[in-house]
Amino acid sequence: xxxxGRVCVVLALLLASAAAACGRAGSPxxxxxxxxxxxxxxxxxxxxxxxxxxxxxxERRGHLVVGVKEDQPYLGEKDPATGAYAGFDIExxxxxxxxxxxxxxxxRFVTIASANRETALQNGQIDFYVGTYTINDLRKKxxxxxxxxxxxxxxxxxxxxxxxxxxxQDLDGRRVCSVAGSTPYQRxxxxxxKAVLVAYDSYSVCVDNLLxxxxxxxxxxxxxxxxxAAKAPDELKVVGRPFSKEPYGIGVPRADDALRxxxxxxxxxxxxxxxWKRAYEATLGLSGVPAPTPPPIDRYPAP
Numbered sequence: 001x002x003x004x005g006r007v008c009v010v011l012a013l014l015l016a017s018a019a020a021a022c023g024r025a026g027s028p029x030x031x032x033x034x035x036x037x038x039x040x041x042x043x044x045x046x047x048x049x050x051x052x053x054x055x056x057x058x059e060r061r062g063h064l065v066v067g068v069k070e071d072q073p074y075l076g077e078k079d080p081a082t083g084a085y086a087g088f089d090i091e092x093x094x095x096x097x098x099x100x101x102x103x104x105x106x107x108r109f110v111t112i113a114s115a116n117r118e119t120a121l122q123n124g125q126i127d128f129y130v131g132t133y134t135i136n137d138l139r140k141k142x143x144x145x146x147x148x149x150x151x152x153x154x155x156x157x158x159x160x161x162x163x164x165x166x167x168x169q170d171l172d173g174r175r176v177c178s179v180a181g182s183t184p185y186q187r188x189x190x191x192x193x194k195a196v197l198v199a200y201d202s203y204s205v206c207v208d209n210l211l212x213x214x215x216x217x218x219x220x221x222x223x224x225x226x227x228x229a230a231k232a233p234d235e236l237k238v239v240g241r242p243f244s245k246e247p248y249g250i251g252v253p254r255a256d257d258a259l260r261x262x263x264x265x266x267x268x269x270x271x272x273x274x275x276w277k278r279a280y281e282a283t284l285g286l287s288g289v290p291a292p293t294p295p296p297i298d299r300y301p302a303p
Contacts, residue, residue, distance in 0.1 A: 038086075039278040041094060041270075047101035051258035054127050055100060064102050066093045067112035067120050067129035067251075071204035073227030074284045076131050078111065085109045088223075089248075091279035092149055093130040096250065099266030113201050115181035118142045121253050128259070129251035132221055134183045135298070144256060145249035146263035149276070151295040152221035153242025154184045157228055159210060160237050165217055167240035171195035174216040177206035184220045187244060203228075211235060221246045223284060230287040247295055257302040264297050 049055040058064050068089060070078035076089040094104035112120045117133060120126050121143045132152070135145045156176075158165050165174065172194040178185040180199035188195055198215050200206055206218040207228055218225065222242050229236045250267075252260050270276050271294045280291040 038091065038282050039095075039275055041098035041104055041275060043098045043103055044101050047099065049100065049258055049262055052256050052262065054253055054256045054259050055262075057124075058100075058102065058127050063106040063108055064093075064097050064100070064127050065108045065110060065125075066097075067117065067126035067131060068093065068109045069131040070111040071202045072132060072224050073231050074287055075224060075227060086283070088150070088280055088283040089130045089132065091283055092250070092276075093128075095270050095275050095279065096128070096130070096263055096266050099269065100262065114179050115201070117251060121251055124253070127252075128263070132224060132246075132248055133251050134221075134246045135249040136183065139251075140300075140303075142254060144252040144254050144260040145298075146252060146260045147249035147267055147297060148247035148295045149250065149267050150223065150248040151292070152223040152246040152248060154187060154219060154244040154246060155222040155225055155242050156239050157207070157210065157218040157220075157225040157236055158216065158239055159213075160233075160235055162216070162237075162239075165239060168192050168195075168219075168243055171217065175214070177209055177215040177218045178220055179203055179206070182220065183246065184244075188219055207236075226287045226289055227284070247298075254303075261299070264299050267294075268297055 068085060069076035070085065072087065075087040076085065077087050078085050090109065093109070094107060097104045097107045110126055112126065112129065112131070117129050117131070118139065121129060135148055139145070156165060156168065164170060168188070168191070171188070171192050174195060175198055176188055176195045177198045177200065178188065180201060185197065185199060189197055198209070203218065203220055203224060206215065209215045210218050222238060225238045229238050250263050252263065276294055277291050285291055
């Protein structure tokens with residue numbers, strides 16, 4: 001059989017396997033946290049935060065509305081059959097809900113694309129956002145950030161048979177996929193201009209394109225890529241060392257410092273009592289990467 005013929009056969013098998021696993025050609029099989037093994041968070045029933053307009057609206061509503069991702073394995077992933085969300089970011093949102101006095105099971109999750117996060121917070125569509133949201137100075141001009149609650153780093157995901165890409169220095173002329181408007185996309189565009197950038201609204205589409213040989217690499221934070229590689233270890237691998245620092249924060253409306261500081265306090269308490277580590281071990285920890293030390297919380301002053 002010719003090399004082209006072998007590639008076609010392998011590609012057909014990959015597509016058939018992935019389609020059988022989750023009903024979508026190209027996507028890795030769906031795997032995720034076991035619901036019965038997730039932590040249970042004690043609700044602070046006496047909590048009050050009248051200084052926060054966001055909290056007051058949620059109290060009148062009776063539940064929180066949280067923006068998240070739906071296509072990031074072990075971080076924020078939506079089950080297409082049940083509509084349930086699972087992952088480390090989802091657990092962070094639930095433990096924050098408990099600290100703010102809400103039953104975590106009542107939290108309503110809304111999928112928000114990366115490019116729409118600031119708008120969703122500014123127009124009150126969501127109360128806060130937990131979805132691999134990197135804190136940076138430009139975004140601080142638009143929204144507030146509690147945390148960070150996790151420190152990631154940009155890396156590269158390639159096919160298991162790829163031997164020529166070991167880091168961003170190898171991307172000249174190669175097709176690299178990331179999410180439009182994301183920090184990883186902007187970094188490749190600015191620092192590695194000879195790479196051929198391809199942008200979509202979700203990383204799952206990027207991974208589809210990687211598995212079907214339409215792109216050569218997917219780039220984003222290593223936490224996200226580790227999840228995809230863990231779902232399809234025979235087809236995908238993460239290469240090289242992280243080449244950035246991405247502190248994940250909880251996005252809040254910019255003017256609502258009362259909510260931001262309350263979430264900072266909640267994160268510190270949940271890290272201290274072990275909830276943070278238990279949430280990690282039940283989600284991202286399933287990839288085999290042990291729980292890191294949480295990054296220091298940045299309690300920056302109100303603007």
